[in-house]
Amino acid sequence: MAKERVIYKKPESLTDVPFTYCWGCGHSMAHKLIAEIIDELDMREKVIAVAPVGCAVFAYDFWDFDVTEAAHGRAPVVATAIKRVHPDKFVFCYQGDGDLASIGMAETIHTANRGENISVIFINNTNYGMTGGQMAPTSLISQVTTTSPYGRDVKNAGYPIKMLELLSPLQGVKYLERVKLTDVPSIVKAKKAIKKAFVNQLTNVGFSMVEVLSACPANWKKDPVKANKWIDEEVSEYFPVGKIKDIT
Amino acid sequence: MRKGRIKIDRNRCKGCMLCIDACPKGEIKQGTAINKAGYNVVEFRNNGECNACMLCAISCPDAAIEVIEIIEDVKK
Numbered sequence: 460m461a462k463e464r465v466i467y468k469k470p471e472s473l474t475d476v477p478f479t480y481c482w483g484c485g486h487s488m489a490h491k492l493i494a495e496i497i498d499e500l501d502m503r504e505k506v507i508a509v510a511p512v513g514c515a516v517f518a519y520d521f522w523d524f525d526v527t528e529a530a531h532g533r534a535p536v537v538a539t540a541i542k543r544v545h546p547d548k549f550v551f552c553y554q555g556d557g558d559l560a561s562i563g564m565a566e567t568i569h570t571a572n573r574g575e576n577i578s579v580i581f582i583n584n585t586n587y588g589m590t591g592g593q594m595a596p597t598s599l600i601s602q603v604t605t606t607s608p609y610g611r612d613v614k615n616a617g618y619p620i621k622m623l624e625l626l627s628p629l630q631g632v633k634y635l636e637r638v639k640l641t642d643v644p645s646i647v648k649a650k651k652a653i654k655k656a657f658v659n660q661l662t663n664v665g666f667s668m669v670e671v672l673s674a675c676p677a678n679w680k681k682d683p684v685k686a687n688k689w690i691d692e693e694v695s696e697y698f699p700v701g702k703i704k705d706i707t
Numbered sequence: 708m709r710k711g712r713i714k715i716d717r718n719r720c721k722g723c724m725l726c727i728d729a730c731p732k733g734e735i736k737q738g739t740a741i742n743k744a745g746y747n748v749v750e751f752r753n754n755g756e757c758n759a760c761m762l763c764a765i766s767c768p769d770a771a772i773e774v775i776e777i778i779e780d781v782k783k
Contacts, residue, residue: 460780467764467774469716478769482746483723487768494770643729643765676723683723 470494472503474523483683485673486515488640489582492650493553494522496657506549507541509534513555514589515582532563535570538577549660551578556597557587560622564596567622571666574631578656579668581622584675585694592678596620599697604678623670623703634659634667635703639695640674641687655707664707672698710777711759713751719771720748726763726772732756735763 472494478487497503503524510518512531519526529537534552542550559567559581570577586604587593594604594611597619601610611619623635634656638649649671656667672694674686681689713735720742726749727735734757738750751757764772 462778462780464776464778465773466711466759466776467761467772469719469770469773473770477719477744478721480768482721483725483768485768487770491768491770640768643762646765683725684728687725 470498472497472523474521476520478521479517480514481675481677483674483676483686484514484588485584485640485671485675486582488646489553489580489671489673490515490518490521492646492653493551493580496650496654497524499654500657500661502549502661505547506551507545509538509541509550509552511552511554511558513558513587515553515555516589518553532558532561533566534558534563535566535575535577535579538579539570539573539575542575542577546576549657551580551657551660553580554582555588556581556583556585556595560596560620568626568629571626571632571668572629574633574665576660576663576665577667578660579666580653580656581668581670582673583622583670583698584673584678585619586675586678588675588678592675597622597698599693619697621698623668626668627704631666632668632704633665634705634707635670636705637670637672637698637700637703639672639690639700641672641690645700659707670698672700709758710755710779711757712753712775712777713757713763714773714775715749715751716771716773717742717748718744719769720746721769721771722747722749723768724749725766725768729762729766731760731762732758 506524508526593606636652659667676686759776
């Protein structure tokens with residue numbers, strides 16, 4: 460009689476609620492990786508996550524640990540407050556590009572500059588996904604979105620912001636890495652990077668941020684496989700994957 | 708060769724087909740069943756080629772795939 464052994468299953472830190480994200484969305488994968496890491500570090504009871512405004516606003520439905528909601532772009536300052544009041548808790552922000560790089564730019568830069576001991580997961584899908592795919596500060600040059608139907612024009616809208624390169628000179632920032640989720644090796648690397656950012660907080664290293672180049676197949680009008688290919692060919696060309704800063 | 712099988716959670720699967728792309732053995736196919744949310748979910752072919760490599764489960768964004776390793780008894 461053959462025996463059976465489960466070797467991979469849904470992480471404990473995810474609830475039974477199916478993700479409401481679109482098919483092939485990078486948010487689902489990022490949620491899953493974070494849940495797996497929290498299971499591995501066995502710290503579900505001491506985690507407090509700060510969810511953004513954007514597609515991931517419903518993160519508290521999917522994660523089986525404490526999640527609070529911040530006003531648009533204000534997740535890092537809410538996380539700062541929680542971490543200062545409860546230094547023994549593990550606090551991380553989960554933010555999209557519209558949230559972190561546009562309306563929350565001031566909060567992001569000042570939190571990083573203060574070197575708060577928090578981890579930030581930055582999901583960059585190059586548009587405002589929740590509201591229907593408008594142009595974001597991170598939209599690529601000549602990328603067609605609903606508010607740039609002829610493609611992003613540098614004359615009017617400027618160049619896409621590279622957040623990690625912008626933050627790297629700040630002395631309070633300890634760890635910055637950009638990852639993608641397009642195939643199995645890069646998913647494994649992404650998990651490693653997020654885990655490192657989390658461990659940095661546990662060992663009181665300081666501010667860490669991981670930028671995840673994430674697919675938005677619905678707004679890019681591509682199927683998930685083609686969306687991942689587009690990240691490999693175009694998005695990671697402008698936003699190079701790899702470690703930007705590591706002084707841990 | 709290691710043997711295995713997968714279990715697909717029909718409520719979580721969105722039929723994004725990233726697992727079909729990831730499986731080196733072609734053991735997963737687009738199914739005909741439609742779930743509660745209206746997605747056309749994928750199916751496990753069960754041709755006996757699955758070796759529980761977990762590539763499908765790792766690449767599944769929705770955590771819909773459970774991988775089970777089958778351990779055969781060695782007869783002496």
